[in-house]
Amino acid sequence: MGRAEERRARQRGGGRAAPQRPSGTPAAGIGPEGGGRAAARRAARPAKGKGGIRRLFTWKKILGAFLGVCLLGIGSFIVLYLVVDVPEGNPDAQLQSNVYKYSDGSVLARTGEVNREMVDLSKVPKAVQHCFVAAENKTFYSDNGVDLRGTARGLLNTLSGKGAQGGSTITQQYVKNFYLNQDQTVTRKLKELVISLKVDQRMSKDDILAGYINTSYYGRGAYGIQAAAQAYYRVDAKDLTVQQGAYLAALMQAPSQYDWAVASDTGKRLAQQRWNYVLDNMVKQDWLNAGKRQAMKFPVPKEPRPAPGRDGQKGYLIALANHQLEQQLMKDQDLTQAQAERLVEGQGWNITLNIDKKKQAALEEAVKAQLTSKLEPKKRSVDKHVQAGAVSVDPKTGYVVALYGGEDYLKHYFSNATRRDYQPASTFKPVILAAALDEDSRTQDGRPIAANTVYDGTSGRQVVDHGTKVGFGPPNEDDQNYGNVTVQRAMNASVNSVFAQMGVDVGMDNVMDVARKLGMDTKGMQSVPAQTLGSMGASPLEMAGIYATLDNHGRKVTPTIVKSAEQKDRTIKMADPIGEQVISREAADTVTSVLTGVVDDGTAKTSVRDNPQRNGQQVAGKTGTSDKNKSAWFTGYTPGLVTSVGLFGEDVSKNGEHVPLYGAIGEPRVNGGGPPARIWAEYTFGVMGDVSKFDLDTKQGAAVEPSTSPTVSESPSETPSETPSSSPPAVSESPSDTPSETPSQTPSQTPSQSPSDTSSSREPTDDLSDNPLLPNDQ
Template structure:
């Protein structure tokens, strides 16, 4: 090999070129090589050379440079826009179902203040709550922004953190839309704003544009809304609460918060103050001495007088939930901000005529009789009602209270009072739908005999469970049918029935029918309706029964229109949640409550009834703190509740003695009195033509068994004998029901089932194993 060949060999690989081999040598070498792949494929070394570390790193750095280049372009092309938050605020228009305007809202409740007018300690509460590095950072949180963009791309909404600067940019320069482009703009504008403006300028903008709930934008409006004072007079404790509110204005507002919400609000308040100590902005000794102070009750906004404010708030709440559900807002707070910006036309399902009729019924039957100056208890009476069409789910009328200006809480949607015996039909529905039996194997039907002895200890598996609720006025009924027990609202019967069915199954049925059972324990005390529920919620449950077991979710919004987004409202009518036979049998039984039971005087005997068939149930809670009547016709379901709420402290108090009522019950306001009277006055004026239930049941309409049970002569450990005649079959009975709907003249005969004068000395057994008495559960009077 010459020098030129050697030089070329070194350039190719640094080695001398191998001498050429003959054809036979090449063939032998190829045959002998163990690494040569079959079929003439390239060796693995060639594939590896395609993905070397140099190439991977080169690709990575190329992408990084590409992203940096794109960001530089964005930075060069995106300028800080003019603030548009105020300019975009518009009115919202609320309409009745017929298109008549109900209200216009949207005046912006904001008054900007200079940062110098806000105490330094209060300024620090916001920094401690939202962005501890605010005074030293560059205005952005790259990690949080990247997480937010990733969550947005994955459809999870914004779950990443943001700096105070970024939140101010979102509030004032951009909007609440959850898009990648908005997040990128937010990032660029925040960087530029931090370079061009002082930290005090940014902090002032942030606390003046943020939404604090109660319609308050900015710290000055919030200080007035929650503490009735100017921002300059806020204490550090009050500032910490306002700063905490920004995370969840609806959830943390003390006037609206659930027990869980209040705990979270206090925890957030503590978090803010503890962070201030860590940042050396608050003395540890002073922090230790600080206690949470409850903010003041809210005031109604102008133009929301009377029932209008309750209707608008209920519609807004439903819209917030739907915006979150369909992904237009990441939280209820974001949804509220979207709605408060205005531009909405919201049409309610409220029927203007029925709304007027409901308001008139409450006034004529109750509020016109209240005189707080003469009787202090009259000032503690809070009525609420909701009326629903069971075939469409539309909320046709709602009564939230005497005046939105005077009482902010909507009594139609509040869930802090016990529904009491209006829960009993749910127990029966669970029994019928699940084919439940007593412990000795007898099917639970309207004709099943139970022991109605007051205070009778509930039995499970042959052992007492430590729960024996008294009946109203401690009355003993002895062996009675389930039908009579429902008519007379006998606690001891339904306490045992709940255990027989299984309280887990009872609560599951309650959930299927429409009750919010989250956090509720499946314990025997729940048979007394010791949980919380609202009139709107109870109206939905009974509407599902009226709709033959097909789920009805009350809907207050008919439509919600906005130029920037579409709201798709769910169908209020859902799937079959219990069998038609079970639902219709409960309806049949509840006609007996009206014709032969606790609602007979107020409803059945009403001269306006005109033969209308009615089903319903009364309820009176522990210590007379609430009284209910929830009833229905084939086309209208209405739940009326009266709640004892102290006018001074807002604590739950008894209704006893309201309106000067003096009865054999000691002045007790029970479900068969004012709630039933209001229900009848409204329903018989609003129902239209007289109608009858179309029931798919062998029970008929509250037909009593031919056998009337009596007290056994000899005590027994087993239940009394079953009726000698079986319930009628699907063929209508030859005899009419023992309880006919009365005409305008009250019935002269008493109910067909008279409680026996002497109860059995030994109660029947029954039930399945269950949890013992709920320690927090209360008793109720049954009616």
Template sequence: MGRADARKAQKRASRPSGIRRFFSWKKLLGAFFGLVLLCMGAFVVLYLVIDIPEGNPDAEKQSNIFQYSDGSTMARTGTVNRELVDLAEVPKDVQRTFVAAENKSFYSDQGIDLKGTARGMLNTVTGKGKQGGSTITQQYVKNYYLTQDQTVSRKLKELVISLKVDQKKSKDDILAGYINTSYYGRGAWGIQAAAHAYYDKDASKLTVEEGAYLAALLQAPSQYDWANASDTGKRLVTARWNYVLDNMVDKHWLSASARQAMTKFPKPMQPKAAAGLEGQEGYLYTAAKAEVMKDLNLTDDQFEAGGYTITLNVDRKKQKQLEKSVKEQLTDHLDPKSKKADARVQAGAVSVDPKTGRVLAMYGGAGLSEHYVNNATRDDYQPASTFKPLILAAALENNAKTQNGSSIKASTIYDGTNKRPVVNDGQKVGFAPPNEDDRSYGPVTVQTAMNKSINSVFAQMGADVGMQQVMDTAEKLGMDKDDLKPYAAQTLGTMGASPMEMAGVYATLDNHGKEVTPQIVKSVTVKGEKVALPDAVGDQVISRGAADSVTSVLTGVVDDGTAKASVRDNPARDGQQVAGKTGTSDDNKSAWFTGYTPDLVTSVGLFGEGALKTSEAGAHVSMKGAGGLPRVDGGSFPARIWAQYTFNSSSSNSTFDLDTDMGAGVEPTTTAPVTPTQEPSTPSSPTQEPSTEPPSTTTSPTEEPTTEPPTDEPTEPTTDPTDTGDPTGGITLDPVDPQDNNGNGNGRN
């Protein structure tokens, strides 16, 4: 090889091969700078072609129209509640709370946050939701000049316009525009309306602490509204309130000593109802609005911008009948002005079509202007024994057996002894609930236990089924899974629930096990375009046999149980077939009747709540003595309201079409009563073979909630030794040691 050939070979060897022929650090660096220059050029073009647009006038905002199912108008809302104020009218320190909350560099920046905007654009492109990190100027531009749309083009416009606005307007003008155009919740647009909505004062009278709350509120107006915020919402807004004040100290706008003195969170007053929405229509409006916002995933800003026509499922005739029934069967018997017990009673009710899930009527309370919380949708009171049918449904659905291996059905015999310890696999699990008034019933069928609402039977049944299986069935039927913890005491209905929730659960039973989710909204149109809504009727969540067998058993509660006086013997019944269950919680803090015909499901709840302007305001309190009754139980006012409403809302006498292959309800047999005061003895282990249910499904004593178990309506003690379906019986009849009750109370109020 010659020198020339050697040089050529060396040159070829020094050349990059493979992917290195196309990429090198020089090429990559050049491409990067080229891209940067291209972006800069594109931005310059955008800056030149995009001008500051005309602001969005208030007149462009539309009303939201709410209609009854017949198309008649119920309410027209959405008119902008705003009163513009000059920045000078807002105390300087209150102005600064908004800067501390949203944009600490506001007074020194150029109106944009490139990092925050880039993050927002990336979130939009990748579908991760709203942007974060916008400056006050950018938020003002979005509120006043642009829309709430989350698109890349809108964000680019926001960036350019924000730069120009920052150059042409003073910081004070921008801040004034921002606090005057922002939405604070409660229908309040702008700081002046917000000051009145939350503190009933002009913006000029706001304190620093109050200003910090309003500034914190802008992040999530609905979630952070103290009047209806969850515990999580209250914790979050308190943390943000502290964050705002601490930022003011960091910026030297607030002294450390003044900050240390600000330890009390400035709780706002209760909301005032919008004009024209003070009564039941106010509750219907708030419930419908909440449902639409949830179903369509709307923000407060988007909904309050208007343009929605919302038709409710509410039947005006049924609505008036429900209101009339509450008045004639409850409020006409109360004198809240002179009797403390009467002032404590709150009523809520929901009526649902089980075939469609439509909410046909709803009663939320005395009126939105008098009681802001909607009693029909609140879920902070125990459903008590209205939960018992769900335990039976779980037993049937899971083919559960008693401790001796007998199948659980209406005819199965249990021990109804008062405070009988719950047994699982031959071992006591540390739970021995009292029956109502400490009554003992001895051997009874499941049918009698349901009719008389015997706590000891259903506590044992929960262990037989397995508490996790009970909770799973309750969730399938429509209860909120967050409240469904597998504690033994949950067999007594110690979780929270609303009349809306319980109406949905019983509607699913009435609908033969097909899931029913109550819907108050029938249809929604936005600027003439109809919007798709979720289906109210879903899949088969439990078998028809299980659901229909529970319905069959629940007819006994009406015909022979705790509801017979108010429902069975009601002269307006006229032969109508009815299923239902009463419930009364511990210390008489809640009382329920949830019942149904083949065509209508209605849940009525009464709740003991401390009256306004008293030391008990808002607290859960006993209803003892209300309406002249020693105890307000589910078979009294709730069942009477239910009966008058139901029997006057339908003229047809329909009958249940039941498939009871899992066991129909049975006739109860009454013999000599067991003396409630008899001396119990130490319990023995079951003599029959225990089931294979693992002990882990029943909660240990240390895991029990501290809530006292609910009580139920007083009934005459009975025994029912006849088992037409399983003569071997369900469980050994063991009286209980009075010292062995795990401190679960004595069932007295």
């Protein structure tokens, strides 16, 4: 095309002509690949939607937003810092009396006199000061009073509901103690942060440390290091050793749990671990010579001296009420144990207990009549070692209606009602049967386990697990052979060899799991055949809960002493003592039915069945006597009341060493069917009201012996005793009172004789005497 033609073309198209292309070059947009530069430009242009998102979230905008949030946070903190000032600190003014009431509203006790004496830091040895720094805040002398990372973590935990897991410096803890409170809220934590910064600027480190150790709670009602030194070691703060100081510093984490006088084995282990941690940190900080550290021994604290106003049973009732309220606060507010204890002790609570004043008085009187009035320590030295504990529970409500913790709280600080350091012995046997029934267990030769199932009751018979001996063969009391015996008769006579084999038949894991469901604290317990003898530790409170669950047809009962707790403008709602169904009703009711046989035809018949006050009341229960007669139990129940009574041999002059009860109260051997059952009967029959009967749903046998002599089907392990008796041996050896082969399911309406009539009869027990095959008491 010539220039003239190009001009004409431009004129026709109204624009400039396209530039000349070399020959063979395709026009833009119509090339062989279907696109030219315009198409390429269009293809390279990003999609409209994606471009919008990228324009919205550019790195500059993200950085700007982050900086904006930071500036907002800094600005907010500056405002908070300016607004929040250090308040007047006066913890003594915050402490008020706690009022404790019986269930009817009458006052039980009023406590709250503060055990505190402020001391100057110069009166506290430097090494002891370092104990607290090493335990709580190693950077105390160099930090600015706050742990920002720990506080941030605590705020996040509070917001997310994960609990009190944040860190705190000594300054922050002092601020909580002296200026604020223990509430786990975001507002309180932010105030704590600001006030701690200001306190660190205004006060010296020594003044802060002095304030901290003088306002902290150490347990035993002691606030401040001077009160704590006296409470635990009977010395002034100025005379504390490094070892003692390290223990007091360790207590800050969990005062009650680490108190040596009442701590469980786990608590003592944790206390020693914390004590070691404190001293090891002191070595790392060059505050303690490593050689001296290695030579240090744990300083066991002195026995407590309880506060006035808690004499008699009051102190035991208050201690359990405080503990259960603290547990509820820990659950509700995600507090640590130390924080919860501080929130309860002397903080103006109005606490109503479930304790029935009349039942409480009746239980105390029963213990006095059947035990303490008969003790003659000047005549029999063993009598000074006898301790009694008891807990009574309403199985329908779960309320603890009466409790006996010991002779006097001011004389014996450790509550026998809640202590877990003695074996429950054969009172554990019903748990084994409950597991068998609930699991629909069978013997190893395929027979269903029920009340009329027959076992070999040969004393010392080796327990067999599918043909293999497990190396455990407990003897029966007095090494008596029972030959072929039903489960019912084995429970009546407390035949150890039968329940040892039953435990393995059921599976010890299953047994311990059912024990946990029923209310036993099985943490750390091994699932071994020896547990069938009740060789673990348990308390009367615990055993009352287990039997109350059986009485309540398998619905879990958690014994609760606190009815209500109010403080100023808030009320704490306690958890419902009645829980879910943990074993089947049929299993629970069958155990109850079997346990009526123990009363009517077994180890408790003289003290309970033939008691003249019984008046036809239906009763279920079980005796227990531990290895070497160091404890004796009776836990029994009617449809409306469950009570567990324990007697414990304790030498208080030897740090609570467990000792045998042989010869106590003038009896050759203290059995569960003796004083414990007599205390139970006098108390229960005195307060029971109208006679009642169990409403049982059971199809597996109920306190009834088979009409013919039992025989054992082929065993997978070994044949029965070489000389089995043709029928089960009588439970009582009294010539005038042999048990019927077919006793009624209900107790006799007219007991044939009173306890005095049977004073010469000898009942079987489950005492294991000095059997070397069994584990020693712990």
